Amino acid sequence: MSNNPTSKKLNFLQLVSNEEAIYENETWQPLSKIEIPIIQRDYAQGREGKEELRENFLKFLLEAVNGTPKELDFVYGSVRNKILQPLDGQQRLTTLFLLHWFVAVKENKLNDELKNLLTKFTYETRTSSREFCIDLINKGIIYNPEQNISTLIIDSSWFFLSWKRDQTIKSMLTMLDDIQQTFKDETEVWDKLNNISFHYIELQNFGLSDDLYIKMNARGKPLTDFENFKAKFEQHINKEGWESNAEATETFSHQIDTLWTDLFWNYRDKTENVFDEQLLNFFRTMAVINYTLKAPKDDKFRRMIDLLRGGQKVSFNQYLDLGCFDEDYFKTLKLVLNKISDKSGLKTFLSDTTYADERDIFTGAIKNNLGYAELLKLFALYQYLACENDIDKVNLQNWLRIVRNLVEAHRLYYDNANTFADSILFLSKLIPYRNRIVEYFKDSVNPEDKGFPKFIIEEEKTKANLILQNDDWKNAIIEIENHGYFNGQIGFILDWCKDENGIYNIDKFKEYTEKAKAVFSNDGLKNFDNFLFERALLATGDYLLSIGRNYSFLISKGRNERDISWKRLLRDDNKQRKVLKSLFDNINPTTLFQDLEKIIADFSDKNDWRYYFVKQFEMIDNCGSQKLARFNDNNEFDILLLGSTMTSGFHKEYYSYSLFVELKEKLSLDESSYKDQKSVDYWKYFELNGQQIAFDCKTGKFIWTINNDWDNKQEYDDREKVILELTGESY
Known part of the structure; x- marks a missing residue:
C-alpha cells in the first residue's frame, strides 16, 4: 500500500453515493457512511458570532449555483469498516448536507432514493444530533417560503423541544435559515449543486495512529x-x-x-x-x-x-x-x-510626556477607549512616524506641541464625531509642513479655516510669531504653556501683556505669568481657605458665569467644566476676564494672601448684592459643589443659594441666610436652625425661640412670625432693627 496521500475530486452526492469514494487496496471503493466522530467539535458554522463566515461561504456556494464551478478546500478523512470519519472538513460537509436537503425539499426532489443517500451522513457526537438528521430527512417538513424554515422544523410533531439545547442542532437551524434567505429566489438549483466540489484525501495511507488522530482532532477549536x-x-x-x-x-x-x-x-x-x-x-x-x-x-x-x-x-x-x-x-x-x-x-521617541504620552496613546488604542482629543493626538503622532524614516525628536516635539495646544484648547467641545472630523482634517493639511510647523503656522495658516475656533488658531499664530523673534520669548511662552492647568492656553496672558499700541511686552508677559502660577495649580484654582480668592475677585467685579438660569462662582473641573470653569473664564475675552485682570493688577505673588484680604476688607457697599458673598465665606460654601446661585433679573433682592442645579433641590435664601450667619455665633445658633427648602414657593428661614425669621424678596423686607403663622407676620425695612430685636444690642 502506498504511503503517499491519494486524492479524488468529488461532489457531495458522489461522496455519499455508491460511487467510488474510498481508496482501499490501491483502488477506489464505495462508501457506506459519513460519520462525524464523537471527538469532533459541534457544528459551529451556524453559531452566533459566525454571521460573516456564513455569509461569505453561502455567497461562494451561490456563485457555483449560478454557473461558476467552485472547489472547496481538501476534505481529509480516516476510514474504518467503510465508514468515513472526517478529520478536517466536518463543517463544510455539514453545510453541504443541509444545502442539499433544503434544495431537495424546496424543489420536491426528496424521493426515497435520495433519502437513503442523505441518511448516510450522520453524527456520532450526540444521539440527539444523529436522530435530528434522520428525522429531518425521513419525516421532514412541507416547505412554505413565507415561514422561516427553522420555525417549520421546530413546529413539526417529530421535533423534540429538548433538541434546542443541542449546540449542533441549534447551529443547523440557524444555517438552514441563512441558506433559505440566500437561495429562496433561485430556481432549478438541484442539478447545479454538482458545480460544488472538493478533493477528498484518504489519510489511512499515512499510517496515522489512533492517538495521533485524536491529537489532531483535539485541535478542533474554532x-x-x-x-x-x-x-x-x-x-x-x-x-x-x-x-x-x-x-x-x-x-x-x-x-x-x-x-x-x-x-x-x-x-x-x-x-x-x-x-x-x-x-x-x-x-x-x-x-x-x-x-x-x-x-x-x-x-x-x-x-x-x-x-x-x-x-x-x-x-x-x-x-x-x-x-x-x-x-x-x-x-x-x-x-x-x-x-x-x-x-x-x-x-517611544520622546523623553517626556508633555505634549503626548506615547504609552497612554498606545494603551488606549489597544483598548479602543480613546476619547476624541486623544484620537487626534494619536493621529498626529502616528502620521508623523509614518512619514519619517529617521525621527528628528526636536521636529517631532515642535509638531506635537502645536497639536497639543490646538486640541487641549478645544478639548471640552469634542462631543460629537463631526467636531472631531473637522479637527482631524485640519491637522491632516498640516502634515506636509510638520518639520517647520512653527514657521508655517505663523505665515500660512488661515484663522478662518474650519477645524478649530478662530481665536484658538489666532493664539497659535501670535505665539509662533513671538517664538520666532528670540529665545527669550520662546522660553517664556513654552514654560507657561506647559503649566498643567493651562495646557497650552495662555491667550489671557498674551492679551494682558500688550501695550496701548498692541505691542507685546515681554516683561509684562513674565509678570502676569508669575501671578498666574501663584493663583493656579496644575488642577485649577489653588485651594484658598474660605474662598479668599473668589471673594476678592467678586469684590473687584461681577465675574460669575452663567449656566442656564444659574450663575457660578466657578469650578476647576467637573461635569459642567465647559460652561462654568476657570478655563472658560481664562479662554473667553469678555468682561469676566477683564475683572480677573483688574485683580491681577492689584496683587503681588509675594504678598498674595495679604492683598486678597485687603481687597475684601475694603469692600464696603452694603447696598451691593455682592456684599455678603464678599464678607461671609459661608455664602459661597452653601452654593453646592458647582457653586451655583440663582438671580432674578427683575428683582435685585431675589437671590438663592443652590445646593444642586435645580430649585427642586434644597436651597437657601441669600439675605435670610446671611443674617443667620451673622447671628449664628453670637446667639449660639445650630446650623440646623436654618430651614432650607425644595421649592421657591416655601419660606426659607431660621428659627429662634419659636420665632421664624425670613426675608421677603418681593418686598425687600425681613419678616418675623411666631409659630409658623405666616399670615400674621411683622415686617422690618432695616436689617439693623432685626439684629437689635434679636440680640437686644445696637448694631
Whole structure:
C-alpha cells in the first residue's frame, strides 16, 4: 500500500453515493457512511458570532449555483469498516448536507432514493444530533417560503423541544435559515449543486495512529477572531497587490508573526496568554482615523463612528464596506507598527510626556477607549512616524506641541464625531509642513479655516510669531504653556501683556505669568481657605458665569467644566476676564494672601448684592459643589443659594441666610436652625425661640412670625432693627 496521500475530486452526492469514494487496496471503493466522530467539535458554522463566515461561504456556494464551478478546500478523512470519519472538513460537509436537503425539499426532489443517500451522513457526537438528521430527512417538513424554515422544523410533531439545547442542532437551524434567505429566489438549483466540489484525501495511507488522530482532532477549536481577521486581511492585501514588490521578511504576514507579535505580547491577557483583542483593537482604532479622513460627513458618518468606537463587534466585511481598509490605511498601519514595535515592548521617541504620552496613546488604542482629543493626538503622532524614516525628536516635539495646544484648547467641545472630523482634517493639511510647523503656522495658516475656533488658531499664530523673534520669548511662552492647568492656553496672558499700541511686552508677559502660577495649580484654582480668592475677585467685579438660569462662582473641573470653569473664564475675552485682570493688577505673588484680604476688607457697599458673598465665606460654601446661585433679573433682592442645579433641590435664601450667619455665633445658633427648602414657593428661614425669621424678596423686607403663622407676620425695612430685636444690642 502506498504511503503517499491519494486524492479524488468529488461532489457531495458522489461522496455519499455508491460511487467510488474510498481508496482501499490501491483502488477506489464505495462508501457506506459519513460519520462525524464523537471527538469532533459541534457544528459551529451556524453559531452566533459566525454571521460573516456564513455569509461569505453561502455567497461562494451561490456563485457555483449560478454557473461558476467552485472547489472547496481538501476534505481529509480516516476510514474504518467503510465508514468515513472526517478529520478536517466536518463543517463544510455539514453545510453541504443541509444545502442539499433544503434544495431537495424546496424543489420536491426528496424521493426515497435520495433519502437513503442523505441518511448516510450522520453524527456520532450526540444521539440527539444523529436522530435530528434522520428525522429531518425521513419525516421532514412541507416547505412554505413565507415561514422561516427553522420555525417549520421546530413546529413539526417529530421535533423534540429538548433538541434546542443541542449546540449542533441549534447551529443547523440557524444555517438552514441563512441558506433559505440566500437561495429562496433561485430556481432549478438541484442539478447545479454538482458545480460544488472538493478533493477528498484518504489519510489511512499515512499510517496515522489512533492517538495521533485524536491529537489532531483535539485541535478542533474554532479559529479565533484574530486568526480569521488576519487571514482575511492577508487575502485582501494579496488581492489588491499592495505588497507585490515587498521583501519576504517585510511583508504583513511576516511582520505580524514576528516583530509585531513581540510588541503585542507585552500587552497580552496574562491569564489566557493571548493578545488577540489588543491587536484587533489597534487595527480598529486606526480604522476610525482612516474612516474619519475619507468618509462623507453625512448622517451615516456619525452612526458609523459610534459603531467603530463602540464595543460591538465589527466584521471584516463591514470594514471593507465602510472603506476603512484601503491602501493608505495599510501603508500607514504597517509603517507605524514597524516604528513602534520592539521585543521589550513599545518603542517611544520622546523623553517626556508633555505634549503626548506615547504609552497612554498606545494603551488606549489597544483598548479602543480613546476619547476624541486623544484620537487626534494619536493621529498626529502616528502620521508623523509614518512619514519619517529617521525621527528628528526636536521636529517631532515642535509638531506635537502645536497639536497639543490646538486640541487641549478645544478639548471640552469634542462631543460629537463631526467636531472631531473637522479637527482631524485640519491637522491632516498640516502634515506636509510638520518639520517647520512653527514657521508655517505663523505665515500660512488661515484663522478662518474650519477645524478649530478662530481665536484658538489666532493664539497659535501670535505665539509662533513671538517664538520666532528670540529665545527669550520662546522660553517664556513654552514654560507657561506647559503649566498643567493651562495646557497650552495662555491667550489671557498674551492679551494682558500688550501695550496701548498692541505691542507685546515681554516683561509684562513674565509678570502676569508669575501671578498666574501663584493663583493656579496644575488642577485649577489653588485651594484658598474660605474662598479668599473668589471673594476678592467678586469684590473687584461681577465675574460669575452663567449656566442656564444659574450663575457660578466657578469650578476647576467637573461635569459642567465647559460652561462654568476657570478655563472658560481664562479662554473667553469678555468682561469676566477683564475683572480677573483688574485683580491681577492689584496683587503681588509675594504678598498674595495679604492683598486678597485687603481687597475684601475694603469692600464696603452694603447696598451691593455682592456684599455678603464678599464678607461671609459661608455664602459661597452653601452654593453646592458647582457653586451655583440663582438671580432674578427683575428683582435685585431675589437671590438663592443652590445646593444642586435645580430649585427642586434644597436651597437657601441669600439675605435670610446671611443674617443667620451673622447671628449664628453670637446667639449660639445650630446650623440646623436654618430651614432650607425644595421649592421657591416655601419660606426659607431660621428659627429662634419659636420665632421664624425670613426675608421677603418681593418686598425687600425681613419678616418675623411666631409659630409658623405666616399670615400674621411683622415686617422690618432695616436689617439693623432685626439684629437689635434679636440680640437686644445696637448694631
